[in-house]
Every structure is written in C-alpha cells, then in structure tokens.
Amino acid sequence: MRKVGPYGVETLPQVLVDVPAAPTACRDTLAERARLHWHRTDGGDPAALAEEFLAAHGLNLRDLTRPTTGHHDTAGPCGAALYLSAAAGAHLAGAPTPAPEPAPTLPDLAVVVYDHGPTRRAPARAATPWWLGAWTESWTPQQHAAAVDAVRAAIARGDLYQANLVGHAAAPYTGDPLPALRRLGALPGARYGGVLTGDNWAIGCASPETLIEVRDGHLITRPIKGTRPATPTGRAELLTSAKERAEHIMIVDLERNDLARIARTGTVTVDDLFTVRRWCDLWQAESTVRATPADGLGLADLLRATCPGGSVTGAPKLAALTHIAAAEPVGRGASMGALGWVTPGHIDLGLTIRTAAADGEHLHTWAGGGITWDSDAHAEVAEAAAKTTPVRATLAGH
Template sequence: MRKVGPYGVETLPEVLVDVPAAPAGCRGALVERARLHWRLADGGDPAALAEEFLAAHGLPLHDLTRPAPDHHDTDTRLCGAALYLSAAAGALLAGAPPAAPEPAPALPDLAVVVYDHRPTRTPTGGPPTPWWLGEWTESWTPDQHADAVDAVRAAIGRGDVYQTNLVGHAAARYTGDPLPALSRLGALPGARYGGVLTGDGWAIGCASPETLIEVHNGTLTTRPIKGTRPATPAGRAELLASAKERAEHIMIVDLERNDLARIARNGTVAVDDLFAVRRWCDLWQAESTVHASAADGLGLADLLRATCPGGSVTGAPKRAALTQITRLEPVGRGASMGALGWVAPGRIDLGLTIRTAAADGEKLHTWAGGGITWDSDAHAEVAEAAAKTAPIRATLAGR
C-alpha cells in the first residue's frame, strides 16, 4: 500500500539526515516534512507520482529550465527532497518485463522525502549498539554467474543485444544497528554519492561514484562509468590500452547520448572527457561526461522516464538488455542499479546506486556486476564483480 506522510523509522533507529547529493551545509540540519512510499504492486506511474507529490509539497518541478523560486518563511525554509527510484521501477518506466522477486521486499520502489532546513543541527543519538555481521550468502554461484555471462555472449552472437549488464546479489544476517555501518560507505574514496536514506524497517547506504542525471541551470549531465581494473600503475595502463573495455564504454556513451537527446534541445548533446580514468577505492574506472541543454518544459517525470534505468547498468539496446536481465538474474536488483539523490527547484542530482547496500529488519544486502560484451571472459567477469563488492562488504563489517 502507498504510504504518504511524515513518520519516523520504527524497526531501525533514526540517523542524522545525510542524503546523497544533499547540499553540504544542510546535512544534519534537515527536518522531515512529508514522505511518499510506492511499490510496483500499487500500480500507476512512479515518475508522475513523484512529480505530483513534490509539487503538492512546495517543490514544483514541472519545468526544469525555469529559475528556482525562493522558499522562505520566518520559522523554517523548505530545502529540497530526497528521491529514490528502484531499478525495478526504472524498468517499468522503460516498458521492460517484470523482474525476478526482490530479495528485500521491505524496500519501496519509490521514496520521496521532503525536508525543511533548520538553522540548528540535530543532536546525535546515544552510544552505538554492538554490531555483528554474519557470512554472506550469494544468490548465485560463480559457475551460475559464468553461465549467465556465456548466455549473454550467445545472445550477442544471435544479434539480440550488443551488451548486457549482469548483477549478482548477496545477503548476510546482522545484529545491532545497521545505520552506522551503512553510513561508513559514504566515506569510501570516490563516493560522489555517499549517504543514507531510511524508512520504516529499511535503510539504504550508498557509496556510488556515478552520476545518473544532474540538472543545473538548464544543463543536463550524465557521467557513465564502464571499464574496471585494479588501482595500480599497471592496471591503469591496461585499462587505457584495452580495446574491449573501450568498446564496452563507448557503446554505453552512445546509449546515454540517445537518452539525453530525447529530452534535450536539438543539436546540444555533447561528450566531454571521453574514457577518463578515475579512482574508486582500490579500482580504476573509466568515466565519460555527456551533457545537453534541457528542452523547454522538461519536467521531472519525463526526465526520469528518459534516463531510468541507467544505461551503464542495463546495456544496449536498453529494452532488449532488460529482457535478458529478467531471464538470467535469479533475484531482483533491490536498492541497487536505481537512482538516489537530491531534488530541488533549479537543481537535481541523482546518483546511480552502484556500490550500494541495503538493510531490512534481518539482513544486509549487496549487489555487484558488470557489462558483458562479445569479448567478455566469464571468469574475469565473476572476478570483477567480486572486486567491486569487496570494499563494500569490508566497510559494512567495520574493517
């Protein structure tokens, strides 16, 4: 059932508000005004629902090219809102078939939380509770993961797709308060979208380096990441020299150019910093920047429909890749491979929820994967996914 209204966290303790991409001066000084939760079973269009809910609470995002209004009164200032959209909700917007059952069904598929900005910061809670994290249980074995890679390669050979991103899931039981563990993710090196979002009986912690979509002063920006190597001098040189990684990357850059062209002024889509190498924890990753001028009258709903789910975690063509994902992945993507960040008039900044973990009342959940092309080696793809999730699991465990 859809839930609307302000309320506190019941199953999980409260945490200082630290939403990914929230203004730095506001973190820890935000007070919840209203919230919306929506799940796929509720039916309807989550993009339209988010836009309508925000407008009803003083955040009109019907035209992202307009100057931001000044929201202010004597006691409190409307600051902005956290927005989370799951990968499953994004697939719905793209017209993809339903995915496998979710491993953490307590999480909503859409969460919108509107905040006031107080001049004084919220005090922190009491002493931390003892923390224990159990062993991780994978949703598929390395051999099953490798078989899925080979199935994608076969689909590429048939001409069904050019590239498909495969994602695996793992869960571990815990005792204690998971919020400090999830909050630690935001301190990982390269976590551009570090932060936490919580609700009744669930929490999401993010360490994502990837921009799904940013809107500022009428400019649309996305920063797709594709291509990974260990963060060593040899790894950097290997990444830059890899024809396979560059081809995989450029496929997704072209997909993102097409996504932005649907909502941009004609002739304004451009690419900067093609295949620039950035560092996240102990990995090098290749990133490009695609930008465009927003079309007149572009609203939040159409922005989400055009960009979700992100091309770098689906594949090309996007809908065909989503069909492959539905057939091959044994569980849903949960909090991962979706969108999470901050929205306000004049500024939208949503990260792609890679390098992301979630807690329900009993377990922590993580997801990791990679893009599969014709040149992919199945065992190398399994190893790459493990390398991406290792810093997340170590941080959650407190190491």
C-alpha cells in the first residue's frame, strides 16, 4: 500500500481535474488533497483499504444508507476519484491470478481525495508534436478465434454458461498523451468520460456503462451486452437476435444475484430490459437493475459484491474468471475495472470499457465481448475490432 501526498504526473503533464462522474460544477475548483495507491503485490484487501483511507480523510462511506445533506463544506473534501482494476476485482472475488499486466506502472487501486481550491498546474514546457505509432496486438485474430472456440468447448462441458474474452494492443507514442486521452470523453455516449492521472500513468475513459451507482437510497447497475452497427438494419438485427438476447439476460441475472447479496430482501428489480442505446457507431443493449441497499452497507462490501462487473466476466462469475485467467495472454490493465466518483450520499462508478491507458512509452487499449455457445468466432473477433476502432481513431487525433 502506498499513501502519498498530492502530486501530479511526473513524466506526464498534469491536467485540470476531469474525473469521470465528478460533479460538473466542481471540476474547475478541485484540488488534490491526498491519494492512495495499491498493487496486488502489496497484499491486503483493496476494498477495505479504500474505505478506511476515505474515512481517514473525511469521507465516511462505511454506511451508505445513512442520510446526508447533499451539501459540501467548501473547507473540506468534495469527494474522491476511485479506480479499481479488473485484476483487483478478481482478487476480491478469489479468482486465480491473471496474466502479467502490459502496463505495470498502473496501480490496481487508486483513491484520490479532492478539496475545493485552486487547481495545481504543471509548469509550461516545450510542446512535442503528438505522434502515435502502429498498434501491436496481444494476440492474432486466429488466436482470438481459437480462444472463442475454447470457451464454447468449456460451455459444452458444462464448466460455464458464458465468458467474456478481452484482447489488448499497445502503440508507442511521443508528445503529451493527455489531450488524446481527454478526447475520449467527448465520444458520443461516453457516460463516464474523463481522465485520471498518476506517477507515470494516465487513464482515459469513454465508457457508457454503469458498474454501480448509489443514489437516493437505491443501488443501480446498467449492464450492457449485445452489439451491432448503428444502422437501421443493425438495430433490427440486435432487437431480433436470440443469441444477443440470451447473452444479455444471462448477465442481467448475474447482476441481479450480485445486488441481492447487498440488498434488502425482495427489493431487486429490473427496469428497461434490453433497451437499445447508441455508443459512437454501435448499437448496444442495456438494462437497468435496481435494489434498496441492506442496512449498514459500506463501500467495501459494495465493491466486493460488484467487482469485477458481470458483463465483462461471464457466468458463473468465478468459473468465468478462472477460464479468463488461463485464456488471455496479458492482463486487462485499466480496462474492465471501475472508475468514477465517490462521496457520502452518492457513488457513481463506471465500468472501464472503451478505456485507454498511457505509461511513459506506450498507449494501451483493450476490447472484447461475451462468448456463448451460439457465438461465431470470426464474428466475435470483428465485434472486438468494431469496439476499439473509435477509441484508437480518437487517440490518433482523427
């Protein structure tokens, strides 16, 4: 565990606070107060560490059912950014250790507490023209397709019902990556658009998916499963696809089960089942699962119940995570985790799909999809490419 004082990126320039889901009215007035970094090699429980660190800095999230006034003391903390990697979520779930991370400078947990005050800015420096090199994939299309077929074989054996497979790519760069990462937040449908930076790392997010939100006495998750091109034909295909609907409903049932672990008995409901929404040039199917939190529910238990998100693992969750750890050649890095804003009275964490990360030398992207018995390997490879294409084009400045 690393508790560190306020600082900006050392080898990457600092930007104004632009954390996904942070209050819009506060973003220009936020100044970093303290931060916590944790890596899996540090040991311990990252969910408990996050809750304890926030409480120590004036943000008590040990009982999310406790009423709050909804007003911030301008002399105290406004809230905090919270990032939890997919690997940390797998750790919380008791899953096997995944493959080595392609961007090891990224922490597995980052908690950054913000006050209202003047935002620190990095000193001006000579601008280096932005250049982004060619992408190198972590697996070939043939290897990706073989992994899809391996999931189908596992389903045939009865090992699982669905597993999400994710591929990674890296590209070298020169110049300041933060403008490129910030551009992701402007993509259409990016509900969780923004950036989080640290020492020699940065994460840019364009996610449309709510992992978990706590507001006004409700727990809310919005799983997304099912993708087609954003054309009239694509929309009709998505709405009538038995395969996509079955894949989607499996994950909705998984999310219902996850929320039931931390909800009052009998309060879990599903709203807007299989609603088609647009992200960039894709149609995607989304549902809303809602529940009332159980008495005394705290942030740590909330993270343990919901991370990693079911739509990027599969069902049953632990069996899917076990298969994923053996199948994927590299770790999921900044993707398929949680990133957003937490404060007493409101938690809003996005699932880090459509997400990129920078270390000191490379940009990294990830994309994948859910595999069921009815999946076609070549179609799954094409779907992953369709998801990552807008992200890579935006990073390049196109």
